[in-house]
Amino acid sequence: MKPVTKNFRDTAASTMSDPNIQAALENVYNNFFKARIAAGAATDNWEELRTRGKAIKDHSIANLDFYLDMLATNVERNGGRVFFAKDADEANRYVLDLARESNVRTVIKSKSMVSEEMGLNHVLTGAGIETVETDLGEYIIQLAGETPYHLIAPAIHKQKSDVSDLLAAKSGGDRKEDAEALTMQAREQLRAVFQRADMSITGVNFGVAEAGGIALVTNEGNGRMATSVPRIHVAVMGMEKIVPSIRDLSTMLRILIRSATGQRISTYVTMVNGPRRAGEEDGPEEFHLVIMDNGRSKLLADTTLRESLNCIRCGACLNACPVYRKVGGHSYGWVYPGPIGAIVSPVLTGLKDAKDLPFASSLCGACHDACPVKINIPRMLLELRGRVVESDDPTENARGRWEPxxxxxxxxxxxxxxxxxxxxxxxxxxxxxxxxxxxxxxxxxxxxxxxxxxxxxxxxxxxxxxxxxxxxxxxxxxxxxx
Amino acid sequence: MSSKEDFLANVRKILGRSGAPAPVEPVAATGLATSHGDARSEAEQARTVAAERAGELFGVAAQAAKTAGWTVHRLENIDQVSKRVIRICRERNITSTLSSTHDVLERAGVSGALNNTGIRCETLRNDGNGTKDAAFATGAGITGADWFIAETGTLVLHPRQGTSRLVSIAPPVHIVVMEQGSVLPSLDELWAIERASHIGGELGSMVNLISGPSRTGDIEATIVRGIHGPIETHLIMVG
Structure with missing residues (x-):
C-alpha cells in the first residue's frame, strides 16, 4: 500500500466535517472502548496478565533472531515451508510465483494487515488471479475500493446504506436493508468463493516458535474456512509477531481479545501447525509461512522505538484515542492508523512525509493506559516530534524554514x-x-x-x-x- | 532474494550479538521456561482436575456456554441424545447431516437413529475424496468434544481421521454431544495439555477453539450471527 501520510491535515479536516463518518466513529467509543474497560474490570488478574504479556513480548523481541530461527525450523519440521522476505516486493513475488506455479485461480483472504502493507491484492489481481477478502469488513472495503479504517473493524466508517449498495451491485440489484439480511447476502456471495478457492492467505496473530505453528483469531469463521478448504495455505506475518511457547497463548489470547472487542474469547481461535497430516479428512496440502521485515529492522535497531514491535494489533489505542475518534483511520495515510500507527508508519514509510502523525496526539496517555502490553506510546510520539525538528538526518527533519x-x-x-x-x-x-x-x-x-x-x-x-x-x-x- | 541466513544474520547484528548463535535462557514469564518434565506433570494435573472436578466443571461450563452463544441442552443420560438430535433437525427442516466418529456419538447411536427417521446421516471416513461438498451441502454437522473450557464456554476439536475441519464450520448448524469429564477449568489447562502433546510429538496439525456461533459486527457494529460458519450451535450435555 502506497503511503499518503502527508495528506494528514486535509483528510483529517474533511473527516471532521463529515457528519456520517463522525456518527460512525461514535461506535468506536460506545462499543469497543467501553467493552474493553468492562472486560478488564471483570478480569481479576488483569494487570498481572498485562505485565506478563509485556514480559513475553519484551523477551521475544530482545531475542528475535533466536525465536525466528526456532519458528522456521519447527515449521519445516511440521512439513511447512518458510520464506523470509526483506521487503514487501520479495514477499509479493514469493506469493505470486507460488500461485502461478500451482495454477491457482482463486485466492481467499482472511484478514491480514501485513498483506495490506504488501499491497498483495493488487499484485494478485493484476496477474489475473481472483482475490477475494472474506472478513466481512474487508470484503466491504474491497468492494468499495478503499483501505481499512480500523485494525479490527475495517469498515467501521461505512453506513448500512453504503453496504447495501455495494452488496446489491455485486449480486445484481437485490437491495437489502437491515444488518442481518445484508450479512446473509454476503454469506451467500462468499460461500461460493470459499468452495472454489485454491489458495488462502491469512495473517498471523501469534507465531508460536516452539510448535512451529501459528494462531489465528476470528469471530466470523473465515479464518477457519481459509485453513480448511483450499489446497494451499499461505500465512504472512511481520517478523515481530512471535511468542516462544504454546503456553504463552493463554496470556496473549486473553489480553488480545479482551482489548480488541471486550470478549472473553473470540468465536474461533485456530492453531495451525503445518499442512494436513496423513489420514486427516481435509485441510491444505501445503503450508507456507512468509515472515516479513519491510522496515521492522529499523524499529528494532532504534532502541527508543523498539518497544513498538511489542504491538499485538488489538486496536485498543485507536479506540481510546480522542484524536483517532475524530480524524478517523484514513487520515493516518497508511495501513496502521491511530496512536501506534503514528509511530510505526513514520518509521516504516519515512518520517518527513509523515511528520504530522506524531503531532496528531494530545499526549493524554489514554493509549498507554489501554495498551495490553503497556507500550509507552506517548513517550515515543514525543521522541518522534523531537526528530522532526532536531534530527540531523535529512529524511527525518521536516522543520519549516521560518520556524527556527x-x-x-x-x-x-x-x-x-x-x-x-x-x-x-x-x-x-x-x-x-x-x-x-x-x-x-x-x-x-x-x-x-x-x-x-x-x-x-x-x-x-x-x-x-x-x-x-x-x-x-x-x-x-x-x-x-x- | 534474501535467505533465512541473511535475514537472521541481520537481526542478530542489530541486536548486537556476535559470533555463532547461542541458546537463549527463557524468562520466567514464558511457558518455555517450564521444563519438559514439569510440562508433562502439569498436563497430567490438568487431566486429573478435569476428572476429579467433572461434575462441578460441567455446571460452570453450561453457564459459560450460554454466555458464549451456545444453545445448551442438559440431558440425564445418553439414551436421550438421539431423540434430541432428531428434534433439533426436525424443527429446522434439516434432511441431511454429517457426523464425526467421536465415541460418544457411536455409543448414543446417533447416526443409526437419524437414518431410521429419514434424516440422512453420513459419517466421516477418510476415503481420500475429502468431504468438502458434503460439508457445504449438509444441514448440520455433528461432533463430540475433545475438550471443553469452562472459563470461556469453548469447544476444543482436534481435526484427524474421523473428525474433519469442515464438519464444525461449513454446515449452518453445529450439534455437539458432550459427557462429563471433558471440561477443563481454563485456557491454562488446555495449553498445558497441548504443550505436553507437542513435547511428546503428538500435537496434530490443528487445534480448533470454538465458542458459539459465527458472528460479525462489521455492519454499523451490529452483532449478527452466522456470517460464514454455523448460525446455530447446540451443546448437548449428558449427565
Missing amino acids: LIWKGWKWGMMDRKRFDRGARLGRAAGGPLANEGWLNRSVPPITGWTSSRDFPLPAKKSFVNRFAKRSEETSERSTDE
Whole structure:
C-alpha cells in the first residue's frame, strides 16, 4: 500500500466535517472502548496478565533472531515451508510465483494487515488471479475500493446504506436493508468463493516458535474456512509477531481479545501447525509461512522505538484515542492508523512525509493506559516530534524554514523585560483590529497554520507587571500611612 | 532474494550479538521456561482436575456456554441424545447431516437413529475424496468434544481421521454431544495439555477453539450471527 501520510491535515479536516463518518466513529467509543474497560474490570488478574504479556513480548523481541530461527525450523519440521522476505516486493513475488506455479485461480483472504502493507491484492489481481477478502469488513472495503479504517473493524466508517449498495451491485440489484439480511447476502456471495478457492492467505496473530505453528483469531469463521478448504495455505506475518511457547497463548489470547472487542474469547481461535497430516479428512496440502521485515529492522535497531514491535494489533489505542475518534483511520495515510500507527508508519514509510502523525496526539496517555502490553506510546510520539525538528538526518527533519527564526526571535524577546513589554504592546496594537470581543479567533496570515485552530485572548490593556507595580505602590503607601 | 541466513544474520547484528548463535535462557514469564518434565506433570494435573472436578466443571461450563452463544441442552443420560438430535433437525427442516466418529456419538447411536427417521446421516471416513461438498451441502454437522473450557464456554476439536475441519464450520448448524469429564477449568489447562502433546510429538496439525456461533459486527457494529460458519450451535450435555 502506497503511503499518503502527508495528506494528514486535509483528510483529517474533511473527516471532521463529515457528519456520517463522525456518527460512525461514535461506535468506536460506545462499543469497543467501553467493552474493553468492562472486560478488564471483570478480569481479576488483569494487570498481572498485562505485565506478563509485556514480559513475553519484551523477551521475544530482545531475542528475535533466536525465536525466528526456532519458528522456521519447527515449521519445516511440521512439513511447512518458510520464506523470509526483506521487503514487501520479495514477499509479493514469493506469493505470486507460488500461485502461478500451482495454477491457482482463486485466492481467499482472511484478514491480514501485513498483506495490506504488501499491497498483495493488487499484485494478485493484476496477474489475473481472483482475490477475494472474506472478513466481512474487508470484503466491504474491497468492494468499495478503499483501505481499512480500523485494525479490527475495517469498515467501521461505512453506513448500512453504503453496504447495501455495494452488496446489491455485486449480486445484481437485490437491495437489502437491515444488518442481518445484508450479512446473509454476503454469506451467500462468499460461500461460493470459499468452495472454489485454491489458495488462502491469512495473517498471523501469534507465531508460536516452539510448535512451529501459528494462531489465528476470528469471530466470523473465515479464518477457519481459509485453513480448511483450499489446497494451499499461505500465512504472512511481520517478523515481530512471535511468542516462544504454546503456553504463552493463554496470556496473549486473553489480553488480545479482551482489548480488541471486550470478549472473553473470540468465536474461533485456530492453531495451525503445518499442512494436513496423513489420514486427516481435509485441510491444505501445503503450508507456507512468509515472515516479513519491510522496515521492522529499523524499529528494532532504534532502541527508543523498539518497544513498538511489542504491538499485538488489538486496536485498543485507536479506540481510546480522542484524536483517532475524530480524524478517523484514513487520515493516518497508511495501513496502521491511530496512536501506534503514528509511530510505526513514520518509521516504516519515512518520517518527513509523515511528520504530522506524531503531532496528531494530545499526549493524554489514554493509549498507554489501554495498551495490553503497556507500550509507552506517548513517550515515543514525543521522541518522534523531537526528530522532526532536531534530527540531523535529512529524511527525518521536516522543520519549516521560518520556524527556527521565529523561535529565535521569541527567545530574544523573552530574555529582556523591556523587549517583552514592547512586544506585548505591539501584539495588542497589531491584533486589535482583528480581534472579536477581545479574542483572536480567526486565521492570521502569515501564521495561518498556527492560528486557524487556536483562539487567543488579546494581550490585556494593562499588563500584569503594570498592575502589580501599581498595586505594590498603593500597598506601600498604605503601610506608610499606618 | 534474501535467505533465512541473511535475514537472521541481520537481526542478530542489530541486536548486537556476535559470533555463532547461542541458546537463549527463557524468562520466567514464558511457558518455555517450564521444563519438559514439569510440562508433562502439569498436563497430567490438568487431566486429573478435569476428572476429579467433572461434575462441578460441567455446571460452570453450561453457564459459560450460554454466555458464549451456545444453545445448551442438559440431558440425564445418553439414551436421550438421539431423540434430541432428531428434534433439533426436525424443527429446522434439516434432511441431511454429517457426523464425526467421536465415541460418544457411536455409543448414543446417533447416526443409526437419524437414518431410521429419514434424516440422512453420513459419517466421516477418510476415503481420500475429502468431504468438502458434503460439508457445504449438509444441514448440520455433528461432533463430540475433545475438550471443553469452562472459563470461556469453548469447544476444543482436534481435526484427524474421523473428525474433519469442515464438519464444525461449513454446515449452518453445529450439534455437539458432550459427557462429563471433558471440561477443563481454563485456557491454562488446555495449553498445558497441548504443550505436553507437542513435547511428546503428538500435537496434530490443528487445534480448533470454538465458542458459539459465527458472528460479525462489521455492519454499523451490529452483532449478527452466522456470517460464514454455523448460525446455530447446540451443546448437548449428558449427565
